[in-house]
Amino acid sequence: MTWLWSGEDRAGAIAARYAARNGAKTLLIEEHASIGSPVQCTGLISTKALKECDLGEGNFVLAKIRGAFVYAPNGEETCVRGKI
Numbered sequence: 001m002t003w004l005w006s007g008e009d010r011a012g013a014i015a016a017r018y019a020a021r022n023g024a025k026t027l028l029i030e031e032h033a034s035i036g037s038p039v040q041c042t043g044l045i046s047t048k049a050l051k052e053c054d055l056g057e058g059n060f061v062l063a064k065i066r067g068a069f070v071y072a073p074n075g076e077e078t079c080v081r082g083k084i
Contacts (some may be wrong), residue, residue, distance in 0.1 A: 015077060
């Protein structure tokens, strides 16, 4: 089986990785000159996602958060709390 992913992102990279681990010929194609540039991510990523990528927290975790306030255009807000 051959598997192609165009426009590499976190979901595509993880999917391609598992496809390759299971015997697929895998090719990721990125439109930019270097992967990760320009930065288009908020930088918010869960520790679960880091573990899924076999990255661990490493030295690139700048701050840890336990929740956030989310504001809608109509002014409504909600609080999202994470596990402590």
